[in-house]
Amino acid sequence: MNIDDLIAIDFHTHAEEPCCGPRDDGYDDFQAAMAKYFKNPAGAQGMLPSVQQTAEYFRERRIGAVIFPVDSERETGFRRYSNEEVAQIAAENDDILIPFASIDPAKGKAGAREARRLVREFGVKGFKFHPTLQGFWPNDRMAYPLYEAIADEGAIMLFHTGQTGVGSGMRGGMGMRLKYSNPVHIDDVAVDFPDTPIVLAHPSFPWTEEGLMVAQHKPNVYIDMSGWSPKYFPPIFVHYANSILKKKMLFGSDWPAITPDRWLSDFDGLDLKEEVKPLILKENARRLLKM
Template sequence: TMTFEILAIDAVVNIWTAEALANRPARKSFYVDKMRVGQGTFEGVSLEEMIARMDAAGIERSFLIAAKVGVKHHPACYQVPYAMVADAVQKYPSRFSGLAGVDPTEGMAGVRELERAVREYGFIGAHTYPHWFEIAPDHAKYYPFYAKCVELDIPIQLQVGQSMVYDATYPRRSVGRPISLDSVACDFPELKLVGIHVGIPWTDEMIAVAWKHANVYIGCDAHRPTYWPESFVRYINSFGQDKVLFGTDFPVLPFEQTRADIDALGLKPQILRKLLRDNAARIYRF
């Protein structure tokens, strides 16, 4: 086991308990065969086991996503109940924080649910997967949610970059081009937008949007740091040092290996601390 001097904040983590996995498609071919998630992890990780793994990786806190993975009641889709993440946060408040998934097709009912998650459950941000709805981030359907995030003063994470085929019966278009955040940032200059999953293969586009807009940030999750584009590593280590948040998208990336990979990049010490901890703490107001 390695020792890590900086205690990290993992901004992108999926709740992976047996309870969370019970009412959703298994997708073994995606997670195990394609993304190389270990079989044991794939089958479920209790909150206690997750905390033990976080401890081994020097991760103090994880943001757990109550993800809305497509529309309700479609056999290829599932939505993690807000209450399930709220229970985990309530059980281990010093280790977990909640992010509320957004389904842009839900309209004002979804907006009110998001507000309840923040005001009643103490969730600290919103999260959405544009490709699961095949609705790009600059579509009008998101705007009521963006306005509510500004009102509540919470950031929203959006998966940008290419989406995979998660279910062979339900392939989804990659609608989350990073440049689509440009319009949103222009229309909502107060909204903290976090483009997660690096923006690969449009990483330079993601960097450009984050460079242009004070309110746009990048999540470095879901792609192993060993294989990050060189331009992204340079960006983190220079003018992007205040703009990138550490994340794993667990179970897609394992905690400990990801920390070791980042250590191996040879980032300047003060920049490493910003990436692993300070940027998330500032953006999410810890």
């Protein structure tokens, strides 16, 4: 990957389609609800992009992309997209894709072994956690064997924070419990793993100030700005991005729910200092990824 040729690095893109054959029962309804929430017709029509199509889309735009599946088999019953498959396709498109993986922390020692193998054999750079979708408190000691493996391997932890479009409008919210995604619980993880980079995904609504607090206080914590169009960012979020957290904010779209085209267009409308924009769009990610 030639970073200098890229205009940006998107720190938050999804490998959405399940592996191992056709979609699971209920997956179409889940994606239709997500599409309605994000006003994204592709999901409702069963036309979500493959990892290869994602690579082609981002290559056309000269945007690097961190890409990952989400292992939520235990809570949703939907088969996860194979971490190995995502990493292999990313390796075939390593001019544009940066592979992350996802493992449910409830998989314990087996999950920890998988994490080590993914880093060593498949070049995985980080791991995505979704406390609401995976149904766990980020500071639950149950998750620590997996965190320890990630820390030992020098990889990055990326945590969903705040409200989620997953299950929004569905009966019982599809069983999703929003309480797990308050970023204040990730503060404990930052204390216990002080040398491991941790990224809080999204503006953490309605706990935006808690997310900013953790990122300001803990040197190893960053924020990716995905999941929201920038025109809806709370003023305090923009203020911190423009000042004391300018070296800790990362561009992220939440592809395919939100396209980088839409995100970047709205980002141009923010009242940000000119010297801050390149930090958010590429340089902070470049430093964090050690590229």
